[in-house]
Amino acid sequence: MKQLFGTLFLATLLWASSPLAVAGEAQLVAEDPVLEKRVMALAEELRCLKCQNNTLADSPSELAHDLLREIRTLMQSGKSDAEVVAYLVDRYGEYVRFRPSMNQTTVLLWFGPLILLVGGAIVLLIVMVRRRKRIAASVPLSDAERTRAAMLLNNRTNDGERETGA
């Protein structure tokens, strides 16, 4: 009995891993591997509007499936990557791109961080220059004040030593 189960188990494993089990998916790629590679590379750049954080390449939705088919057909008819993207943007809007193109509405998106960085640097510079000026403008210590300060500092360190000594 045990042996029978063993053989069955092995047979199931063999069957599951046989190329027959994945034939349906493999066929499409086999038709034209170069084109399929191009389709999938472009699909990585495009958003599936159905499940918005997925690319067309890894979305399981039917819409993504249909759009991949559409991209495949367009590429087969000789359209360039840019033309395919334009085709989708015309229908679904700029949002299908994961990397938005540069235009009037996306300028802030592209340069916003840079503007913030430069703005921050300018503020920092102003603060530093003002501080330096304030330090330069402050009245320097007189000799008497300097000796008193040194004495106070010395006392402090002596105190410390005495404490640790005891």
Added chain:
Amino acid sequence: MLRFLVPLGIFAALVAFLWVGLGKDPSLVPSPLIGKPAPAFRVAQLHDANSQIGSADMLGKVWLLNVWASWCASCRHEHPLFMELARARLVPIYGLNYKDKREDGVNWLSQLGDPYVVSAFDADGRVGIDYGVYGVPETYVIDRQGIIRYKHVGPVTMEALQTKILPLVKELEKI
């Protein structure tokens, strides 16, 4: 005083932007087709495979294009509203039966009632792609010149109908 007020002001503005962003529905993507000619199509009718229906047939009137399917639960939800709208004869509604089986689509309409003047049959979803359909149901308002004026994603509600769609239709019919 200013050195506290300026950062506080910037912070308040940031909070305001984020707050508004929170209230928005990310599944609503503005259509690039608004204000553009409705993509031309000519496909078979749902009820009659031998007759065709095309966007050009509707030129000269203001009409609604409602994308629906028998497998779409939200379509069932909005369906009574369309029945009522059809009965009121305020605006002709054309259906686009999207990625459906002909038989299922016909059955769905015979069971629930058919609010559509005609339903176009888009078995493989090609027309849907041209219209940028990404979630059924979707409803388009198209004017006399065949320009898309409005797009509603998701089931049409009474509120959307009364505040947006019908006033727009009335407006467009005056032109």
